[in-house]
Amino acid sequence: MKQIFDEEFINTKGSGLYDFTDKTKHFVKKNKLINGILNINILHTSASLIVQENADPDVLYDLNNFFKKLVPMNNNLYKHTAEGKDDMPAHIKSALTNSHLTLSVKDNKITLGTWQGLYLFEHRLEDQTRKITYHFIGN
Amino acid sequence: MKQIFDEEFINTKGSGLYDFTDKTKHFVKKNKLINGILNINILHTSASLIVQENADPDVLYDLNNFFKKLVPMNNNLYKHTAEGKDDMPAHIKSALTNSHLTLSVKDNKITLGTWQGLYLFEHRLEDQTRKITYHFIGN
Amino acid sequence: MKQIFDEEFINTKGSGLYDFTDKTKHFVKKNKLINGILNINILHTSASLIVQENADPDVLYDLNNFFKKLVPMNNNLYKHTAEGKDDMPAHIKSALTNSHLTLSVKDNKITLGTWQGLYLFEHRLEDQTRKITYHFIGN
Numbered sequence: 476m477k478q479i480f481d482e483e484f485i486n487t488k489g490s491g492l493y494d495f496t497d498k499t500k501h502f503v504k505k506n507k508l509i510n511g512i513l514n515i516n517i518l519h520t521s522a523s524l525i526v527q528e529n530a531d532p533d534v535l536y537d538l539n540n541f542f543k544k545l546v547p548m549n550n551n552l553y554k555h556t557a558e559g560k561d562d563m564p565a566h567i568k569s570a571l572t573n574s575h576l577t578l579s580v581k582d583n584k585i586t587l588g589t590w591q592g593l594y595l596f597e598h599r600l601e602d603q604t605r606k607i608t609y610h611f612i613g614n
Numbered sequence: 615m616k617q618i619f620d621e622e623f624i625n626t627k628g629s630g631l632y633d634f635t636d637k638t639k640h641f642v643k644k645n646k647l648i649n650g651i652l653n654i655n656i657l658h659t660s661a662s663l664i665v666q667e668n669a670d671p672d673v674l675y676d677l678n679n680f681f682k683k684l685v686p687m688n689n690n691l692y693k694h695t696a697e698g699k700d701d702m703p704a705h706i707k708s709a710l711t712n713s714h715l716t717l718s719v720k721d722n723k724i725t726l727g728t729w730q731g732l733y734l735f736e737h738r739l740e741d742q743t744r745k746i747t748y749h750f751i752g753n
Numbered sequence: 754m755k756q757i758f759d760e761e762f763i764n765t766k767g768s769g770l771y772d773f774t775d776k777t778k779h780f781v782k783k784n785k786l787i788n789g790i791l792n793i794n795i796l797h798t799s800a801s802l803i804v805q806e807n808a809d810p811d812v813l814y815d816l817n818n819f820f821k822k823l824v825p826m827n828n829n830l831y832k833h834t835a836e837g838k839d840d841m842p843a844h845i846k847s848a849l850t851n852s853h854l855t856l857s858v859k860d861n862k863i864t865l866g867t868w869q870g871l872y873l874f875e876h877r878l879e880d881q882t883r884k885i886t887y888h889f890i891g892n
Binding site for chain 2: 476510511512525526527528531533534536537538541545571572573576577578579581586587588589590591612613614
């Protein structure tokens, strides 16, 4: 059993979903990971990680739009407003999704369905550089 | 340390929660898994996995009902409508819950509370066959 | 590779977020865990676990307040009412967040961002004693 740690930076330009499936597949290939657990963490609480449909970009639009309506950017609703109208909604949206994904790797491939992709879900409006960490345990 | 991979198919008949705790306990028993991590993935983005109360069926009804109201099946709300009125809501409900569960196995038993069960949460209306994967790492 | 199991009890006094980051760091330190996966489970379905901002207490207030409004404690909305007006909403809030957290440990430290903390999210109104389990696999 071995363990591999790495990190990746993802640049975001406003709220929405950013596909990092290929980056992750590359991490698995270049390290010749055969079988094991791949744990991915995002080190922020105003962006999150989800597995979502990778076929129709409208799905990603609708998903972001749903969350925008569910968690309004309205300072009157929150006490924590010092960091901007998008900050508290971003924390809530993160709580409603995930701070990490725990994936299985089998035969040098991530276990994903045909229509599944890995996404960083950015909840803030301004440009950001987000850090995610990879941690593999297996062989 | 060993790793065991397997898969399971679960038939669903409309939206709601489908208990697969016993199937999972059977997987642990038959493979004589003692201690380790059991990662379970669903290979779809219109159904999801959750841990939920296993005592009163009304809880499962109320839970599904809450999600139905929270994420309406109304095509006017979404751009992605080609796959039916229930498809985009299904993707959103999946994002609000989980695509995988990472469980601990100790002394040949899954670490669960007395009232906790494992459920596949089906979000689509028509009959489906859903594929989940088991991946154990431990001894 | 070794595995370590432990459990912890957290007392809660009403709905809200309870920081257990220090307890978890202590678990990692005292067991001299170097690199590995730390899986944390809560054995209840009316409280949950999340990673959230640890800087401004207003964030925790707003987060709890958002969930209270999203999932009203109104018995007319639910069939499962026998355990009190806060019970069914608690199950729903648990489904919207997490029953477990899967963290990476590297160089004897939990992989967390500067502003990330580990929280037990209590959804019930009365005092509770909640049980969480630690399971480490690594070296």
